[in-house]
Amino acid sequence: MEARIVVLPGDGIGPEVVAAALAVLPAVAARYGHTFETEEHLIGGGAIDACGTALPDETRRACLQADAVLLGAVGGPQWDDPAAPVRPEQGLLAIRQAMGLFANLRPVRPHPDLLAASPLRPERLQGVDLLVVRELTGGIYFGTPRERRTVNGEIQAVDTLVYSQSEIRRVSHVAFQAARQRRGKVTSVDKANVLESSRLWRQTVNEVAAEYPGVVLEHVLVDAAAMHLLTRPASFDVIVTENMFGDILTDEASVLAGSMGNLPSASLGETRNRHGFPRGLYEPIHGSAPDIAGRGIANPIGTILSLALLLRHSLGLEGEARAVEAAVAQTLAAGYRTADLAANGQKPLNTQEIEAVIVSHLG
Ligand code: IPM
Ligand code: MN
Secondary structure, three states: OOEEEEEEEEEOHHHHHHHHHHHHHHHHHHHHOOEEEEEOOOHHHHHHHHHOOOOOOHHHHHHHHOOOEEEEEEHHHOOOOOOOOOOHHHHHHHHHHHHOOOOOEEEEOOOOOHHHOOOOOOHHHHOOOEEEEEOOOOOHHHHHEEEEEEEEEEEEEEOOOOHHHHHHHHHHHHHHHHHHHHHOOOEEEEEEOOHHHHHHHHHHHHHHHHHOOOEEEEEHHHHHHHHHHHHOOHHEEEEEEEEHHHHHHHHHHHHHHHOOHHHHEEOOOEEEEOOOOOOOOOOOOOOOOOOOOOOOOOOHHHHHHHHHHHHHHHOOOOOHHHHHHHHHHHHOOOOOOEEEOOOOOOOOOOOHHHHHHHHHOOO
């Protein structure tokens, strides 16, 4: 297999965790006889500084021609001025939209040796293995109007939560198809007791469910879902929800896996790469962590597991994906921890040290 991967390191710890994943790639190539070409491009704050825009045309073009895209993180305090005309996050939203990536898959499966790293009681975490399918190109992140205006002499701001049935339908299909490969249960999360968009969401998910008689569907309101994620996390299989609910609930769910630093994601749409697989964007769910950026101590596991998802979904390399996941699992089982995971008194590994251990398991 010859694959072209566009790499968008981004801001903060993005370049550090992406470098670790790029150290894993040659090990996979050598072991399985593949050729992976990588090409780096600017996105986010770095792109704003260099080109005045968070998603330069060159980056967009490269992503649309790649077999897959691996991204670190975007954002940082130096670009946070609320009055700034451009923001790093716009780059990420724009590339998701340009690539048509409407389904964001965020698997949460705590490693058995990391149960103590979570603030939840270990018995609550037994058997947790869930997949959040977050709608990624609609809802309040993209709806218009989105503006400030003056009403009765004072400033007002408006965002718009809008969904079309086709948007709900296509992401629901992704969730039901995933559930068929898993434990056969979908939990649709909405706020149908208040929001019209959620009532359409619920109705549409019900219609799609009729095409999947083998899958059990439950509807849970988002406030209750936030609670159930902590009180009965093992009861979930596939969760499907709109863009902002999914953003919030997956940060919460990452607590189940011991650290946000561990969680990968895959964003997929309908377009295919030249190998016939979805042209996806793969990124850890964490942000740019400006507080630790530049110190070389970030946990690269979320990005390395995102690379595994890239191998699986965009290149069809299931065995290779499993090998990377196994290398991470073996590293954790052997007791190696980055600072975010280390127990009191344990000396943590830095980014390059844990990367080296993971790579050694791929030899
Ligand atoms: C995420 C992030 C992004 C989002 C931000 C950086 C725009 O929080 O991927 O979860 O909200 O989608
Ligand atoms: Mn988020």
